[in-house]
Amino acid sequence: MSKLLTVAIVGATGAVGTKMKEQLLKRNFPIKDIKFLASAKSAGKEIEFGGKMYKIEEATPEAFEGVDVALFSAGGSVSAKLAPEAVKRGAVVIDNTSHFRMDPDVPLVVPEVNREDLKKHNGIIANPNCSTIQMVVALQPIRQKLGLKRIIVSTYQAVSGSGMSAIEELREQSKYWDDRKDIEAKVLPVKSETKHYPIAYNVLPQIDVFTENGFTKEEMKMINETKKIMHLPNLHVAATCVRVPVVNGHSESVYIEVEKEASVQDIYNILKGAPGVVLQDDLNNQVYPMPLYTEGEDPVYVGRIRKDLYHPNGFHLWVVADNLLKGAALNSIQIAEAMLEDNLL
Template sequence: MTKQLTVAVVGATGAVGSKMMEQLIKRNFPIGTIKFLASARSAGKPIEFNGQTYTIEEATPEAFEGVNVALFSAGGSVSAVLAPEAAKRGAVVIDNTSHFRMDPEVPLVVPEVNRGDLAKHKGIIANPNCSTIQMVAALEPIRQAFGLTKVIVSTYQAVSGAGVSAIQELKAQSENWEAGKNVEANILPAASDQRHYPIARNVIPQIDKFTDNGFTYEEMKMINETKKIMHAPALKVAATCVRVPVVSGHSESVYIEVEKEVSVEDIFDVLRNAPGVVLQDDITTQTYPMPIYAEGEDATFVGRIRQDLDNKKGFHLWIVSDNLLKGAALNSIQIAEAMLEDNLL
């Protein structure tokens, strides 16, 4: 008989939290008891889950007593305070924020890539950045087969990565453009103390704030997280992260350099057998990944694979995935499933 677990969801009403709830149901996660936790402002409100109505409870340290798995998606400041409290009370925290990702004591995990790191956890496991997850899922099989020395990625990231309010703003801006009305921008590209730009009919070459080195925090997340997940500190990684007027589904143009001289067909063969990856690459039928078709799908889709014209060890790839699923909620649930299978829960 499958072990029945007590699960807590922190931040269930957000874009990622609602997807976590959907995945728990869809994947038939063994829930004995579930509780939904939020700020005092939301406590007491009803929430629907799997045909039943629950009452949201205030997220306090004591609320995690008896919890086996705590899924966090309520912002880094919440995780910073409550994740250690939940772990202290025996819960395994799977945190979807950036707060713990680069903590050397916290595993940063994509199950298809570094599942073994789960055994090293000390109560908290970090879910990587959405754009990082899909890239390493596609590149790790190539790295294992042929080695990997360099990664240069440019992203085309959907507005859902910035939350429900960004989705609503894209819709409102698009409607106002069509109606000839004033277009207001209050959300993107970054926090409230930054200048804002419209995303409808636009692309914004900034996600999150800028760091002192000219890269944004989003770009540095991709750079640092990729090295940590792959256990490849010497890997050369550079990123340019761009927000595009797409609701869901991140796309990435990725250039890589491998250690061995191989062919495009060799890359195809590796990706055809890669877990969680779907190869979509046929130029005769114009078959390649697109976010409109990746939305709602679990896989990471890869196509447009070409050998570089000047470097035999260089290859170009196009990688697409649903950022709210594999890029966030699904990966979190897969971490919990892997821990259950490996007797870590």
């Protein structure tokens, strides 16, 4: 990739924006110039990148002049307002919020799964939900060989998925718990709601708000995004999303039903060497994926593969990934890399 680009990160001071910055350096993305954009409150502060200091600019329409790629991770309302403005000024937007994900005119892309969809973009590409990304990376190679009829997933999602305030709340609650001090909850399960519960020593069976059908928005994201990414509108998907007292790294218990007969060894063989997947499944030595050991790692880890006891084509998998990397920042950078390689930038 010899072409040099001007890159902007919108939401540069947030958890995902910080990881985007790190990934650009780590992966040696070809940068001519870079802009760090945030709210007016953060404008004027300095941020370090590649040994140099940069001033954070306020995210305004004019800030995108001369930008080739704009990485957005500052909330859906910011994307709704500014992504079209960035496109007007010639930028390609890769948006990490949920705002454009289900727009039929916006590709929703995980490069290992549906890279070809990038060719259909009209200036904006949506980055899927973190829990969706790791699941479809693990399931796509199985789907390609065996077909896919049903998915039932239960997630165990880290607090970093709710931002820095949720991380701090977990740390504070954990610190004071043993002293039997009052445990104050202000952030989880949903910051905008009026009722909150402790996350330390607890699990919360709610991520995002509830919808009319009893599923949360997070669960519906997994359901609808999976169908869109895989181009399987009739796929049966059900999700239960749970917040757990883990700082970083989402885990998922995934049950699938495939169309062709297969064995556990067949699944092993399919996943060995699959793009973006690392197989960790050695029960004799108690080897399986855990979020504590996948933090900071790029791949999606899969283990605990079992054939269902009752359904002849049913399988159970355990899937773990760093939600701030493959679930957000890394996937965004991989989209930009794929576009460069395919001459779409």
